[in-house]
Amino acid sequence: MDKKTIVVIGNGMVGHRFCEKIVGKTDKFNIMVFGDEPRRAYDRVHLSDYVKKKDVDDLYLCKSDWYVRQNIKLYLNDPVKSINRTTKTIQSSNGVVIEYDFLVLATGSKAFVPNIPGVEKEGVFVYRTIEDLDLIKSYSVSVHQGVVLGGGLLGLEAAKAMMDLGIPSVAVIEAAPRLMPRQIDRGGSEILRRRLEQFGLSVYADRRAYRIEGDGSIRELRFDDGSVIKADMLIISAGICPRDELARECGIDVGERGGIVVDEYMQTSDPSVFAIGECALFEDTIYGLVAPGYEMADVAAARICEEGKIFRRFDMSTRLKLVGVEVASFGDPFMEAPYARTIVFEDKNDGIYKRLNVSNDGKYLLGGILVGDARDYNLLLQTVNNRLELPDSPGDLIMHTKEPIGTADGAGLSALPDNALICSCEGVTKGEICRAVMEAGCENADSVRQCTKAGSGCGGCIPMVKDLVVAAMKQQGKYIRNVVCEHFSLSRQELYDLIKIHRLESYNEVLDALGQGDGCEVCKPLISSLLASIWNDMILRKGNDTAQDSNDRFLANIQKGGTYSVVPRIPGGEITPDRLVVIGEVAKKYGLYTKITGAQRIDMFGAYLDDLPLIWEELIAAGFESGHAYGKALRTVKSCVGSTWCRFGLHDSVSFAIQIEERYRGLRAPHKIKSAVSGCIRECAEAQSKDFGIIATEKGWNLYVCGNGGSKPQHALLLAADVDSETCIRYIDRFLMFYIRTADPLTRTATWLNKMEGGIEYLRNVVVNDSLGMAAQWEAEMEDRARDYRCEWKAAVEDPEIRKRFSHFVNAPGEKDPTVKFEEMRGQKRAADWTLI
Amino acid sequence: METIATTEWLAACRVEDAVKNGGVCVRHGNEQIALFYFTRRNEWYATQNECPHRRQMALSRGMLGSVGEEPKIACPFHKKTFSLSSGECLSGGECAIKTYPVKVENGLVYIGLDD
Structure with a gap:
């Protein structure tokens, strides 16, 4: 059978996605891919990670043998030189000539380099490919002052890369009056600038570069207002330029300011030629994000396979972390009166800015901006995209006066329809994620990612995927385990029931019967508390004393310096004058500091361990009992x-x-x-x-x-x-x-x-x-x-075995800890401050 | 030249005076040593009594436990944990504590002191 041939020009993220989509649908095409980089498709979104830690291998979008296994012929390091639409052939730089039935242009974009005198000097770079990064890396070694031209998304990424490379001083120059003018408004931009400056990044807005000075290599950058900034290195990130030259040369329509014109099927003015990704111009817009590029790849593949999918104006909502600051914009971020009401929250102290644009009837969210704290992004985006009705005071959604919506129980998530897009990079819906849990048996975000690809793009949706997994598992009646520690793979609730059923009465019995190892400071107090709740025994008996938290173990609260405080019960805060006198006398006798507590009781501080039983005896004799100020009680x-x-x-x-x-x-x-x-x-x-x-x-x-x-x-x-x-x-x-x-x-x-x-x-x-x-x-x-209630102090003083433990030195009973130090304050004593080395 | 380390053994207490699965504090001149009887593992350990975190004489009142096979002690003040065998801080950030050898003879517990 004669197979038709698809030639794909460009092996970037979108070109690769197109291949995945086609081979996922059919094997009836011969596919040839030409890439001009020496490497197969890699993740450009996380390019700045490459600077810090990632190996190139971590960035590849597929295994090295993927193209071979899919029967795709991949020509790397071989850019296509020309297209002949009459003969329907392309010719590569290495002289390969291929006849095509369908041609897909996924040529992407290149950095826009403004025509500034001196731009050719050494030390001036762009930031697009792994090669660019390798050049930047090797040049950066002796650089003291790095400068980025362009304060947009990519410019800030480049600045981050410079900081990660250890360049001591990094500055960002933006021609517009503010950073990220396309994504966020003035208020948000101002907060972003302050935050970036806190991270050590200098920001100069409203400056237009005029000339790059230097002898062979860059030395300084001069602006049109006459000012100058020193620069040993410059990265230009002033925007992108669609790579439309191949299309232009063969007579395919391109936009006035660049970009290959496409219709809703991604077809160019020549129906057998498609354009997708950053080289494509759809309704006068170049989409510079990966998610719409992926959608275009999907649409083009569907069209070639004669399926009826069309591309619609794409949501440009995005959430990013720039130099450690979260920035998000969603829906229409700039809409204002008279078309919308805006709610703005600004916290200059913590560097947080949030804006919501709400419909005039207050019912729907239309868009917004988050800077410094974007944790609500996913739910706000879903609220916009699914036209979910807003609560009465929509401001609460960003104010966190209440628990955030959509916390772990998935309450907010349950309101979303199944077709709500959760991962916009990969186009994965809520329904698909829930099915991955319910039908494919995924039990965590990682396996959902492997199964559906959700979360493998920018990663912004991962918290939401996690919540969905939990919600879907709960719905299925699957139990989400919340185990105690390495010694017990059981939850507190399970332990409660098992201790009761097996009639276990001491920590050691519980550990022998239900646990492993020798216990720790997490499971010991927890089980001691359960034993006390269930059996109501004196907590220091049956060897449980050493499994109690320190305060429970000594029936008093350990304080600075190692002395204890004593709080007798004063029920309801009611106390007779005689008992007040007793407290005063006891405090005087044992040299205790006294203070009224927040709960209508009297706390006596500074008691030596050895004195505790003596103090209790006197209090008990006057009719007092333990106040359990030391317990989880x-x-x-x-x-x-x-x-x-x-x-x-x-x-x-x-x-x-x-x-x-x-x-x-x-x-x-x-x-x-x-x-x-x-x-x-x-x-x-x-x-x-x-x-x-x-x-x-x-x-x-x-x-x-x-x-x-x-x-x-x-x-x-x-x-x-x-x-x-x-x-x-x-x-x-x-x-x-x-x-x-x-x-x-x-x-x-x-x-x-x-x-x-x-x-x-x-x-x-x-x-x-x-x-x-x-x-x-x-x-x-x-x-x-x-x-059955018994006072614990009384039990302790009457039991010689327990009482014996209220002694600091085992080999010098009655001798107090000589390292305890007090100071004087307002006629009473206080603990000496922590002595730090 | 060869030096032979001589260990002085301090008679700390009788076995029955030690706290099962817990610690006691032993005075040695101006020094305080925490002595632990890890009954569950049938092991004895001794360390300095002072927790290096806030310099509190408190480790003997701490809680015994294990992480994997490693025996450890948690300070009652802020639950910093230290290995009983090496003295190393297991919760990070603090310097190690001093450990001492322990032996039991004729019902008496001895702590080994460096000369």
Whole structure:
């Protein structure tokens, strides 16, 4: 059978993609490829990586035998010299003449070199190919001042390469008044400039080069305003110029300012000749990005195979990391009033600029710009491209006053349609990625990439691919393992159940039965906490003392210098004058610094290890007990004074706080638990910042859960309204047991809820509606626990084996650590500062 | 010339005074040495008691563990970990800690001190 011949001129990224597409469809063509570089197709997008670490081998787009295996004849280092459209032949520089049925021009572009006097001098380079980079590399050795002409995307890439090469001083010159004028607006550009300057890059905008000075090799660059900059090396990156000369010479239509004119099938004015990539001019536009080039390759291949695919105006959204600064623009980045409303967020301190262009009805996102922080790029782009409806205050999308949309649970992702384009470089949709997970069994972003190519281009979509993988796996009921450490390949939840089922009571038993190796500082405290939650034993017995975190092990908080602080329980913050006197006396006797804590208690600092049992004995004798300030356990239940004294108080918040604190005292949990009770809506106890908080209402109590102070404050959410005291406690029983059973290690209730699928609605269903049918069991377990509660300090001082451990020197019992140092401040002592070498 | 290192052995404590799977602190003049009885592995180790990170006399109150086969100790202050066999810092950034040989004879634990 007589096969038709396709000749491809150009073996760049787009030419290579065209070959892949054709051989993926059919084997009925002879394919010949001519490239003028000595190397087969490589990744030009990541060219600057080549400077730093990458081997050329990492950049190749295919294995060395790919073309042979596909029966494609590849002529490298042999540029095509001419095209004869009458005879339908091409002739190469080496004299090869081939007759074609279809000719594909994928000649790409070359750097535009402005006609500046002196441009021929040594030390002046362009930045397009591996050869260019090799030349730049070898010349850079003795360069002190490198300059890049052009502050666009490629220019900044080139500047990065210069910095990576170790050139001590690098400057970028831009003729326009700002950097990256095609992608970002003035505000974004200004932030970008500041950030780049922080990285040590000098930026000169609004300067036009006039002359390159130097004796044989470049010495300085002179501008039209008379100013001069010293330069030992210059990279010109002032734009690209489509390589259309072959087409021009054989009479194919080219644009006024260059570029081979193509229609929506990528056909030129000669229907048997196609042009794709950066040499093609479609609707007066040259597309200088790889994604539209790939799309063109796909369209041309489809046309040759007589499939009906057409090229449409391409989305130029892009996300890049330039010299360590993230820059993204999407949709229409510049649109403004009267066609759109703009939302701008600018943080000059952190170097962040964000702009959203929203439709006049506030419903749709039309485009925007991100500089310095582009983590929201993928979702914002999807929001534009799929016309997803915006929330009420679209500004929240970039302000991060809330959790970002589309966090690991994939909530934001589920709203996307299956045909949403996730990887625009490779044209991979959400549906294809989900199928790779569900049908091809991919379980991570890496295998999805191998399967679909998603994420193999610029890599910007990888976070989203990861989230999609997790979401798709969850949907399939596949379990995503979150194991503890090298000693246990189990999650905390699995350990909880197994410890219970196998009735394991000590860390060593758990390690023997379920783990491997000898444990570590991660699994020991975690399992100790589980054992305490499940069995409610004294935490220092059964050899578990050495598996406790240091604070739990000594039932006190270790402080600077190695002394401890002691916090007795003061339930609800209520204390009698007599007990206040006792605290004062104990503190005086043992030389302790005293301070009121944030949770309405009194902390005594600076206690020697050896003194701890003595201090506890005196406190216990006065009716105090451990406050568990050292444990991942219930701390205090803070209260306002309530209806007993306050003229606004609705209920007795102090009594209720004491009742609650005594019910849950000593309860070990994945993290510390805080609580509060307020006697009225004025909320003086700040209950809405607690893990569970209670506020009196006219009819009863409102129960709020999963609040958090600390570094990431979060208000608690209403779980149940107007409930009576008994119901309130039952709900808290269930809430806490559910939390203890299911939370990840060291996860506060707020984070636990944030990660929970279904959120507060689901939690309410479990706690209030008993959707898991666990309520009765949980309440009974909590009841037993509360009944069996024993003060840990009391147990410690009464047990000689435990008490023996409260001694600094094993060979000099009673002798205190002589290295402990205090200083004086405001009439009390304080720990000496860390002594650093 | 050949020098023969003489090791002085400090009688630290009785075996039953050591903490199983944990550490105790031994005083030697003005020095403090952490002595560990890794019962799980039936091994004894001794190191300086001071954690080099914030120079706290605290390693004896730390937590024993292993990474792969390597036995280690985690400081109670900031959980910096050190190899018990080489003294090397396993969490990076800190200098190594001094280690000492340990022997047990007739129910007594001895720590080997360089002369």
